[in-house]
Amino acid sequence: MMSTRSLSRRRVVFWLSLACLLLGSLAAWQSTAQQERGTALMMTLDGAIGPATSDYFMRGLEIAEEDGAELVVVQMDTPGGLDAAMRDMISAMLSSEVPVAFYVSPGGARAASAGTYLLYASHVAAMAPATHLGSATPVQIGGGGGLPGIGEPETPSDEGDGEAQDGKDKSGDSASEEGAGSEPGDTAEAPASEPDKRRGETAMERKVLEDAVAYIRSLANRHGRNADWAEAAVREAVNLTAREALEQNVIDVLATDLDDLLAQIDGREVVMADGTLTLATADLAVERFDPDWRTRLLEVITNPNVAYFLMIIGFYGLIFELSNPGSLVPGTIGIICLLLALFAFQVLPVNYAGLALILVGLGLIVGEALMPSFGILGMGGIVAFVIGSVMLMDADTLNISLPLIGGIALVAAGLMLWIMTRFLGLRRRPARTGQEELLGNEAQVLEDFQGEGHVRLHGERWNARSRRPLNRGQVVRVVGIDGLTVEVEPEDGSS
The missing domain is CATH 2.40.50.140 (Nucleic acid-binding proteins)
Known part of the structure; x- marks a missing residue:
């Protein structure tokens, strides 16, 4: 009887062990199959391109290289952004060990201005239906700052051109005008022979424009894309729809979704830093890398309005601490805000003449409080403060909100009037000593x-x-x- 029970137990243990072995083998096989299948890292670029975007993109490339990803896909919808951030992203992409595909999606998205450069620099340029790209004219030509950014590009300067080019979008910023592309063939021919090409009015404008043209043509030639249309996008702010971009060899793929994109580029050869690479994307597993708290924080801090407000709070915090030594709270808050503002100004295109005017203006307002001058110092301080605030950001892409400037100026004016009223009231009182x-x-x-x-x-x-x-x-x-x-x-x- 005991031997029968012992035999039954041995059988149970045997079958359980066999089941565990089979399950372990199956799990190992699935893990190996997934590793052999490979992965594609999915990123999202939505909004203006700035320091936070650049940091997020380069961290994504590092993760892709560390994990051995086969491809990085960046889903993009941008109106443009800062030149420095865009060039950092392009430099990282060109030297990356992992191919990068920029995909303008979903429908209604755009790759305007700096987005056009990124699309030309990518190893695979793709767009979804009902999207568009273009308007890559440096906004500095229009009197702005950063290259290239969000702005209102000028129209061609030669008034003798009587041929209307249907569908060219001169603004480059309205994502709702989905049919804003030129008719196929309107701008594909070399624009260098056209008498109305943009060359800039001053030497500096010409230097900026020619630099942008050479840059985007070099990117186009590297990946075998339409360099002539790229030049037209810079000189004349022309635009194309997704279908027209495919027909004119501006992009590589017109894909309805991510799966369609991966299927179409499977087997395509792309130019890498160390030669060519054949993509194997048919069965890639997609892993997402979304913006984290660090990226969100950088986006908030590098917002010009936030950086400006942090600077004001930091300045007044230090003033209150110096006028009331030992209170600690104003000084602590002031130092933190001032350091955050200085970090933001380090990565933003700041006009230091404007920053100097702001500091002079704040100093004069404080001087009015400490040494009343019947409003002379205070009024001069407010004027310097407002002018400096308007000049602070040296780019059309980034501007301080005028209501914010006006609100802070009104608060400063109210403080000055209160000080003057108190001072005049004291002067009317009889002297008692x-x-x-x-x-x-x-x-x-x-x-x-x-x-x-x-x-x-x-x-x-x-x-x-x-x-x-x-x-x-x-x-x-x-x-x-x-x-x-x-x-x-x-x-x-x-x-």
């Missing part, structure tokens, strides 16, 4: 006396004189001063 300040103050009788005795006034022992008898502890009021003797009367007017 020394012993005259004691008149009308209360004192306490130290002993019973009639005629002369002693009282305590402001914590000090004074000689006192009274025409009425006074009792110890009685409250009296000072009505006159004779040298070091005060004349007092009972508070209630009687003895």
Whole structure:
């Protein structure tokens, strides 16, 4: 009987062990199959391109290289952004060990201005239906700052061109105008032969424009894309729809979704830093890398309005701390805000003349508070503050909100008016110095006396004189001063 039970137990243990072995083998096989399948890292670029975007993109490339990803896919919808951030992203992409596909998606998205450069620099350029790209003219040509950014590009300067080019989107910023592309063939021919090409009016504008043209043509030639249309996008701010971009060899793929994109580029050869690479994307597993708290924080701090407000709070925090030493809270908040503002200004295109005017203006306003000048310093400070605030951001892509500037200026003006009112009120009061300040103050009788005795006034022992008898502890009021003797009367007017 015992042997039968023992045999049954052995059988149970055997079958359980076999089942565990099979399950372990299956899990290992699935893990190996997934590793052999490979992965594609999916990123999202939505909004203006700035320092936070650049940091997010380069961290994504590092993760892709560390994990051995086969491909990085960036889903993009951008109106443009800062030139420095865009060039950092392109440099990282060109030297990346992992191919990068930029995919303008979903429908209604755009790759305007800096987005066009990124699309040309990518190893695979793809767009979804009902999207567009273009308007890559440096906005500095229009009087702005950063290259290339979000702005209102100028129209071609040659008024002798009477041929209308249908569908060219001169603004480059309206994502709702999905049909804003030019007709196929309108701009594909070399624009260098056209008499109305943009060359810039000043030497600096020409340098900026020619630099942008050479840059985007080099990117186009590297990946075998339409360099002539790229030049037209820079010189004339032309645009193309997704279908037209595919027909004119501006992009590589027109894909309805991510799966369609991966299927179409499977087997495609791309140019890498160390040669060519054949993509194997048919069965890639997609892993997402979304913006984390660090990226979100950088986006908030590098917002020009936030950086500007942090600078103001930091400045006034330090002023309050210096005027009230030991309070600690204003100084701590001020230092933190000022450091965050300085970090933001380090990565933003700041006009340092504007920053200097802001600091001078704030200094004059503080000077008005410490040394009233009937509004001369205060008014000069407000004017310098407003002008400096408007000049602060050296780019059309990033501007300080005028309502924010106006609100802070009004607060400063209100503070100045309050200081002036207080100062004028003090000037109208009769001058009272020394012993005259004691008149009308209360004192306490130290002993019973009639005629002369002693009282305590402001914590000090004074000689006192009274025409009425006074009792110890009685409250009296000072009505006159004779040298070091005060004349007092009972508070209630009687003895």
